[in-house]
Every structure is written in structure tokens, then in C-alpha cells.
Amino acid sequence: LAQPLLARPLVLVGLMGAGKSSIGRRLAHRLGVAFADADTEIEKAAGRTIPEIFEAFGEEEFRNGERRVIRRLIESGGPRVLATGGGAFMADDTRALIKAESMSLWLKADFETLFERVSKRSNRPLLKTADPKATLRDLMRKRYPVYAEADLVVETQRVPIEETVDKVYHAV
Ligand code: S3P
Helix, strand or coil, rough: CCCCCCCCECCCCCCCCCCCCHHHHHHHHHCCCCCEEHHHHHHHHHCCCHHHHHHHHHHHHHHHHHHHHHHHHHCCHHHHEECCCCCHHHHHHHHHHHHHHCEEEEEEEEEEHHHHHHHHHCCCCHHHHHHHHHHHHHHHHHHHHHHHHCCCCCCCCCCCHHHHHHHHHHHC
């Protein structure tokens, strides 16, 4: 039998709009492994959308759900690609778990790319502020040093999605 290409789960981290879900899905297909999206799993478990969860229970409860879902997805084992929400890797315990049990990959993009992508959908409660650009810049400043702890980094801006999938495929 052929060796599975991925010995451990591949966990995609990075800011909203970096392409974690779309790249993750294509990458999993190419690698012949399962794909899971932590945000989608949280929504399934809660029976509500992410904005509804933030609205009804607040960010802290969302983070607790996120933590549980990611732990379950990683511990359920098997090679797979897992896309996480942009805040997941910021939690010390979740980051430690990801670092210990999987290969982590930061999908890195510049401000313009991220802002353009997140502007297309209004499903990011963290950006519902008076100045979403300033908020996104602030998130980049706070989070990039932490995302940099991932095992691998691939830049996604200004290249077609298939090209990024290709780059990641050869990096893992
Ligand atoms: C968040 C990112 C979102 C989602 C939630 C919070 C964050 O996921 O988990 O809105 O803290 O950056 P995406 O990165 O998939 O948009």
C-alpha cells in the first residue's frame, strides 16, 4: 500500500481572508485526505452561524467551543487537512496542542488581499467595528508574531489559488 502522504494532520492557521478554507479543501483533495473546517464544525455543533454564536453567547463562549472542536478534530486522528478560524492559534493551549500533534502551516497574506477578501462577506463579527481597516491592521500586528510560530509559512497574496495549493503540496 502507498504510504499516506501526511503522517500527521496538517493544520492551516492565519488571518481571516487568507484562504484557509478554500485552499485547505483543494489541498486535502489533492493529498487524498479528509478535510475539516473548524468554523463549520463549531456551527454544526451549536446549530447556529458564527455571527449568531458571537451575538448570543459572546466571544469567550465561541472560543471555548472552538477549543473543544479543534481538540476533537485533532485527537480523532488520521491524516487530514484542518482549517482553523483566525483566532484559534492565538490561544496558548490550542497552539500547544496543534504544535504537538500536527504540522502547522501559516497562510500569510498582505493587508490589501485580506481586506479585499473579508469585504466580500459580512460573516466576521470581529470586523464589525467603526473602522474595520484599523481593526484588521491591529489583528495583523498582534497575531503575525504568533502565527510565525507555525512549522511552515506560505504566502498567498496575488497568486491564483491553484498556485498556492501547489506550493503547499510541495512544502508538506
Ligand atoms: C476569527 C476568525 C473567523 C471565525 C471568527 C473569529 C478570528 O474564522 O473563527 O469570526 O478571531 O480571527 P476565519 O479566519 O475562517 O474567518
